[in-house]
Amino acid sequence: MSRPEDGALDPKKLRLLSHFGSAVALSSLLYAGFNWLMGFFPGILLMVGNGVLLMVNQLWLPRLRTQVHYNRLAMAQTTICFAAVVGVTYFSGGVQSPVIVWIALAPIAATLLFGFTAKTIFWLTMTLAAVAAFGWMPSVGVHPPVQYNGELTHLFFSNSLFGFVLLLFVLTQIFESTKNQALQESESRNRELRVANDRVEAAYVAKSRFLAAASHDLRQPAHALGMFVARLSQIHAERNPETLERDGSAALVQGVTASATALQELLDVLFDYSRLESNPSGSTLRPVNVNDIFEQLRLLFANTAASKGLHLRIRPTSLWVMSDPVLLQRILLNLVSNALEYTPRGTVLVTCRTSAGGSQASIQVWDSGIGIDQSLHQTVFEEFFQVENPERDRAKGLGLGLSMVDRSCRLLGHPLVLRSQLGCGTRFTVTATATPLRPANSGGSATEDLSATADVQGANIWLIEDNILGGQALQGLLQSWGCRASLFDSAEQAHRAALVGEQPDFIISDFRLPHNQNGIGAIISLRNLLQRDIPACLITGDLEEDVKHQAHQAGLVLLKKPLQPAKLRSLLRRSLKAPASEPTP
Known part of the structure; x- marks a missing residue:
């Protein structure tokens, strides 16, 4: 394992070491000249040697890398430095030497060069030990010599103290200069990081806008x-089975259908991802019937489970939770889909039970599948990660x-x-706040009844759609069901048809229409004109929550593109059972 000191060298420390060595070397040479005036020849040799060695050390600075x-x-x-000061102190009288204060240079230098570390403690200990040794020398019969002109002791002492204070001041300024430079560099890097972060945020917002816009535009051709x-x-x-078998069109149609289904599933994933990207701040929570979502899961995955020979058990529940119904449904769709896949x-078992004394509801998805290794429990939540799909087979999804x-x-x-072990299955638990609240109209959604038997043949369907390709595709599908389908590219065109006496049985309108109009206004206008509460959707x-809110306020069913034909046909069957009533004032 690598140690911190094995890393790259901080350039600021290199400059500090260079300045320290130069300052002390220069001081040593100046002090050697003073010793010559004092007739202190051992001091001359020690100070010159100290200065020369420090300057030689400076030559190694460019080679430092770590x-x-x-x-x-x-x-x-x-x-x-420590050895030179100790030598000068010994030859100038030991504990009574005028230069003994210079011994403090060692711990001061260690603090500047290393910070407060074990090395600093080491040099502080060495300094105290040297002072104590000089103090005990006379007691053990060792008398350090005084090899300078004793008559100039007062001058020696005052100049030594002056030099020490001056050197200490210089070292302090070196340290302060290095610190200020480091702070300036740090502030400069912080500014650069802020600019880079602003660019990342701008790119993130641009990506979110692109996803939202692209998802809307991609829905149109996918819908068609x-x-x-x-x-x-x-x-x-409707063709003769023998003809289909002979010309191979059966396999061709099945392939086209499978490809279109896979494309729509991948687009749904991207659209859901776009919805999260475009709404990162939060979602409006309201009472959600968990059992309604469970029933949808049962309908969606029953055939998939049966085709794999799996038992899909979804236990009914009477619990309601505070959540976003669309997001919660997508959460459970992904979890159940993954459980069946692996x-x-x-x-595969789906349950909902109370927890925390009844204040919480724990929705759990269990499976007896391959399980997830403990080391991957965080990785599986990363984007584009897939267990057992290293080849990135898109038939297995996007990850x-x-x-x-x-x-x-x-x-x-x-x-x-997440609780799982390799080979022992997986359990995901989503915990939401349980609530006794119920919405005023909780009888079910307009697309739940898939067992309606009323037919749509002969119904007069008006389709208001400004996207020609999508409109023609939906018109052709409606006509294939036996409906009389009229396509209008604007609300005004439908309004003119109503003025000449045409009467629709059902209206399908795109939300966004030309001339800053929307489908809600078009439907309300036609109802008022014809004096009938015509069924419509x-x-x-669009992914915006505001669109869903407006549709809900208008009492209209909202179907998202790409449209699922089975859902539309089920809605038509149920809506056309009873004749349209007079419009509500």
């Missing part, structure tokens, strides 16, 4: 493709599912817990 090399050279410089494929499948089903045999589950749970404030590729 912190280890720095520590070695700094320790060598401190040792040279779905309608064309549904029509193609219907034409294929369970080769056995059972965004669990990432969106994690982000959605964080957005909703729903704790997410909206279709849209």
Whole structure:
């Protein structure tokens, strides 16, 4: 394992060491000249030697590359200074020497060069030991010589003290200058980081806007493709089976259908991801019937589980939670889909039970599948990560599912817990706040009843859609169901048709229409003009919560693009059972 001192050398420390060595070397040479005036020849030799060795050490500075090399050279410089001061102190009278105060240079130098570390403690100990040794020398019969002109002791002492104070001041300024330079560099880097962070934030916002815009635009051709494929499948089903087998069109149609389905599933993932990107600040929580979502899961995954020979058990529940119904549904869709994908045999169980004394509801998805290794429990929530898909097979998805589950749970404030071991299955637990509240109209959504038997043949359907390709595709699908489908590219065109006496049985309108109009206004206008509460629905590729809110306020069913034909047909069947009533005032 590498140590911190093995890392690259900080240039600021290199400058500090250079300035320290130069200052002390210059002081040593000046002090050698003073010793010559004092007739202190041992001091001359020691100070000159100290200065020369420090200057030689300076030659090694350009070769320093790591912190280890720095520590070695700094320790060598401190040792040279300490040895020179101790020698000068000994030959000038020991504890009574005028220069004994210079011994403090060692711990001061260590503090500047190393900071407050074990090395500094070492040199402080060495300094105290040297002072104590000089103090005990006379007691043990050792008398250090005085090899300078004793008549100039007062001058020697005053100049030594003056030199020490001056050197201490210079070293302090060197340290302060180095610190200020480091602070300036740090502030400069912080400014650069802030600028870079601002650029990242701007790029993130631009990416979110792009995803939101692209998701809306991609929904239009995907919506048209779905309608064309549904029509193609219907034409294929009406043909003679022997002819289909002979010309190979059966396999061709199945391939086109499978490709369109896979494309829509991938787009759904991207759209959900875009929704999270475009709404990172939070989501509006309201009472959600968990059992409604469970029923949708049962309908969506029953065939998938049966085709793999798995037991899909979804236990009914009477619990309601405070959540976002769309996000919560997508969370559970991803978890159940993953459970079925990675369970080769056995059972997938979905339950909801109270916890924390009834104040919380724990929604759990269990499976008896391959499990997840403990080392991957954090990695599985990263974007584009997939267990057992190193070849990045897109037939197995994009690897965004669990990432969106994690982000959605964080957005909703729903704790997410993963428990799994390799080969022992997996359990995901999503915890939400349980609530006794119920919305005023909780009888179910307008698209839940998939068992309606009323047919749509002969119904007069008005379709208001400014996207020509998507409109023609949906018109063709409606006509294949036996409906009389009229396509209008604007609300004004539909309004003119109503003025000449035409009467629709059902209105399908895109939300965004030309001339800053929307489908809600178009539907209300037609109802008022014809004096009938005509059944209607909206279709849209928008992701904004405001669109859903407006549709809800208007009492209209909102279907998102790419449109699922089965959902639309189910809505038409149910809505056309009863005749339209007079419009509500």
